[in-house]
Amino acid sequence: MLHFLRSSVGKKFIMGLSGLGLSGFVFAHMTGNLLVFKGAEAYNMYGHFMTHNPAYPLISWSLVLMMLVHAFLGILLTKENHSARPSAYAVQASPAKSVTTASKTMIFSGSILLVFIITHLATFKYGNHYDVEYGGQTVRDLHRLMVEAFQNPAFVVWYVVALIVMGVHLRHGVSSIFQSLGFNHPRYTPTIKWIGIVYAIVVAAGFISQPIYVYLVHQG
Amino acid sequence: MSANHSHSATSTQKAPASMTLTLKVWRQSGPHSEGRFEEYKVDGIVPDMSFLEMMDVLNQKLIKAGIEQVSFDHDCREGICGTCLMVINGSAHGPDRGVTTCQLHMRRFQDGDTIVIEPARAKAFPIIKDLSINRSAFDRITASGGFISVSTGNAPDANSILISKTAADLAMDAAACIGCGACVASCKNASAMLFTSAKVSHFALLPQGQPERTDRVLGMVKQMDIEGFGNCTNTGACEAACPKEITLENIARMNREYLRAMLVTRKS
Ligand code: HEM
Ligand code: FES
Numbered sequence: 001m002l003h004f005l006r007s008s009v010g011k012k013f014i015m016g017l018s019g020l021g022l023s024g025f026v027f028a029h030m031t032g033n034l035l036v037f038k039g040a041e042a043y044n045m046y047g048h049f050m051t052h053n054p055a056y057p058l059i060s061w062s063l064v065l066m067m068l069v070h071a072f073l074g075i076l077l078t079k080e081n082h083s084a085r086p087s088a089y090a091v092q093a094s095p096a097k098s099v100t101t102a103s104k105t106m107i108f109s110g111s112i113l114l115v116f117i118i119t120h121l122a123t124f125k126y127g128n129h130y131d132v133e134y135g136g137q138t139v140r141d142l143h144r145l146m147v148e149a150f151q152n153p154a155f156v157v158w159y160v161v162a163l164i165v166m167g168v169h170l171r172h173g174v175s176s177i178f179q180s181l182g183f184n185h186p187r188y189t190p191t192i193k194w195i196g197i198v199y200a201i202v203v204a205a206g207f208i209s210q211p212i213y214v215y216l217v218h219q220g
Numbered sequence: 221m222s223a224n225h226s227h228s229a230t231s232t233q234k235a236p237a238s239m240t241l242t243l244k245v246w247r248q249s250g251p252h253s254e255g256r257f258e259e260y261k262v263d264g265i266v267p268d269m270s271f272l273e274m275m276d277v278l279n280q281k282l283i284k285a286g287i288e289q290v291s292f293d294h295d296c297r298e299g300i301c302g303t304c305l306m307v308i309n310g311s312a313h314g315p316d317r318g319v320t321t322c323q324l325h326m327r328r329f330q331d332g333d334t335i336v337i338e339p340a341r342a343k344a345f346p347i348i349k350d351l352s353i354n355r356s357a358f359d360r361i362t363a364s365g366g367f368i369s370v371s372t373g374n375a376p377d378a379n380s381i382l383i384s385k386t387a388a389d390l391a392m393d394a395a396a397c398i399g400c401g402a403c404v405a406s407c408k409n410a411s412a413m414l415f416t417s418a419k420v421s422h423f424a425l426l427p428q429g430q431p432e433r434t435d436r437v438l439g440m441v442k443q444m445d446i447e448g449f450g451n452c453t454n455t456g457a458c459e460a461a462c463p464k465e466i467t468l469e470n471i472a473r474m475n476r477e478y479l480r481a482m483l484v485t486r487k488s
Contacts, residue, residue: 001482008413008451009441009478077451081409084343084450090244090257091310091336096317096460097406103455104408176454182479184472 011073016180018070019173025063026166027199030206036214040143041134048139071114078107102172109169116162123149150214159211167204174199239265239331243278245290246338251346251354257336267327271314272297272304274326292351297322299463302398305405306351307338312402312461320400320463340405344412344447357447358399358415364443365436366419368428387425394421396464406461409450414458416444417474418466424477434485437477 004010032050035042050056092098102109124145132141150156175196178184240263248255262278269277272294279289293303304321308314314324329335337351345353395418403414420437423429429436452471459468 004482006445007441007478008411008445008449009475010482012451013475013479077453081411081450081453084410084448085341085408086343087341089307089310089338089341091338093406093457093461094309094311094315096315097311097457099455099457099460103453106453172454179454179468179472180475182472182476184467184469186469189469 011077012180014069015073015077016177018066018073020177020181021062021066022070023170023174023177023199023203026170026203026207030203033210034206036143036146036210040132040141043143044132044139044141045134047142048137051140067117071110074107074110100172102168103176106169106172109165112162112165113169116165147214147218150211150218153215156211156215160208163204163207166207167200170200170203171197237267237331238263239267239326239329239333241265241274241329241332242334244334244336245278245350247290247350248339248347250349255347265326267325269326270297270322271308271324271326272322290351291349293353294322299323300398302400302463305340305353305400305402307340307405309336312340312405313400313463317460318463318465320398323463340401342401342404342410342449344410344449345401345404353401355399355401357449358401358412360447361412361416361440361443362399362419365432365439366423367432368423368426369431370428381427383427391422391425394418394425394466394470397422397462397466398464400463402461402463403458403466404449406457407450407452408455408457409453411452411458412444412447412449413452413471413474414462414466414468416440417470420474420477421470424473433477434481435487437474437481438485438487441474441478 005014032046033043035046124142127145127149130141130144131138132144133139150159173196175189175193178189178192240261243260243262244257245260246255247258260278260282262274262281265274265277272292275290275292282289292306295301295303297304299320299322302320305312306321308321308324313319313321315328316324339347339351339353344357345355348354397415397418399415401415404410404412407414420440423436424433454468454471456468459466
């Protein structure tokens with residue numbers, strides 16, 4: 001087991017598994033939050049349900065673990081990769097032999113995501129705690145916190161940029177999961193590549209629509 | 221051939237235009253010395269020359285001028301041996317897919333072009349001199365499992381081992397690898413996964429490869445990591461640069477083979 005984790009193939013495998021979990025999470029997170037378009041109550045009740053169910057500790061701790069492992073391995077792999085190519089070439093490869101920018105910049109997009117995720121958790125999960133009552137039940141008023149946060153246009157812009165970066169990370173990442181886990185087949189891989197691109201666009205656009213909507217509609 | 225015919229042929233045929241090129245060539249006197257680009261002008265290059273013939277013209281010129289020739293590797297000059305790897309304008313084996321440097325023709329370039337010529341750069345491929353690199357890391361990976369055991373004695377009957385056409389074709393595709401190192405040269409991580417996976421796939425797909433199937437992939441991946449190659453990030457640069465068009469499918473197969481071997485091996 002330890003041999004596996006130390007090997008290049010094993011580390012890639014763990015990268016793929018953690019990437020799979022995180023990609024699944026961002027999709028679920030994005031779709032759930034679309035309830036912002038329905039209204040404050042739906043949004044808050046959804047948030048309440050997500051944090052008050054028996055699976056919550058398991059899910060949240062596995063996400064934390066996946067995030068830590070993914071970021072740690074991503075940084076470690078990048079360091080190893082840099083030392084394997086100590087001097088760069090003077091010229092860029094020809095068009096026929098070049099690859100997508102998204103695939104070459106995973107550590108760059110990933111690092112921005114790391115900063116984004118930390119500030120995101122600090123703003124919302126560990127931000128001001130407001131309460132609201134719906135039919136006698138007191139729940140956290142995340143909607144109010146969010147509306148407050150997105151009054152600041154600079155904050156909205158930062159979200160849009162960070163979420164585009166997430167889209168770029170997923171554009172290479174999603175199809176890459178299959179390759180890392182050992183699945184590549186001429187019949188399916190071209191389709192998987194397309195699904196990866198569509199997935200990235202849907203997740204990024206779905207998320208981006210929310211701060212923009214809140215900024216435009218809920219003027220404080 | 222009638223005199224008439226040959227006359228009309230030459231009068232309509234344009235003589236191949238001869239090109240003058242500026243070459244920026246990496247010069248490095250030894251593994252531990254500092255390298256740098258030197259600029260040379262070559263003329264009289266005709267479009268039908270191969271890239272290596274152009275390098276020969278350069279070296280002739282250098283010899284006449286009393287300058288030390290550029291060291292570069294070459295052997296078969298027909299795309300079989302894989303030694304001629306160099307990085308031409310940033311691309312391993314030059315701008316086109318599916319060819320080695322020796323199969324690249326000068327008609328791909330234009331009069332007045334500047335061509336930057338570098339060695340493959342990877343920690344695991346130390347530069348011997350100029351464009352010559354030491355690829356013995358590949359030999360050590362191969363020695364760690366890229367072989368099959370055969371019994372001595374009489375030759376077995378032909379076709380006595382059954383192989384499906386699909387498996388034979390896939391194994392043949394993987395076996396096309398000439399070990400040139402273009403995958404390592406082109407990968408931003410200097411990863412040797414395409415090479416290693418081609419060897420692993422070649423044998424894993426064939427019945428003759430089964431006895432060592434588990435140990436092979438474990439041994440080869442281990443040696444690959446020891447040699448200091450980088451980790452694959454699935455960019456696909458190797459596949460694009462491979463003169464034999466070995467595909468990423470082989471790397472996925474190696475990942476599967478490795479996982480399987482890890483699960484079934486009895487060795488610690
Ligand atoms: C929401 C957060 C994130 C998601 C959904 C995500 C998703 C993914 C996916 C699906 C992959 C492809 C895995 C593979 O090739 O098998 C990947 C690769 C990668 N990620 Fe992330 N990631 C996230 C955050 C991060 C962070 C915070 C970092 C770094 C600090 C990071 C760095 C990397 C790197 C360097 C790779 C390429 C590694 C490789 O291919 O070997 N990612 N990511
Ligand atoms: S010299 Fe043998 S492949 Fe080019």
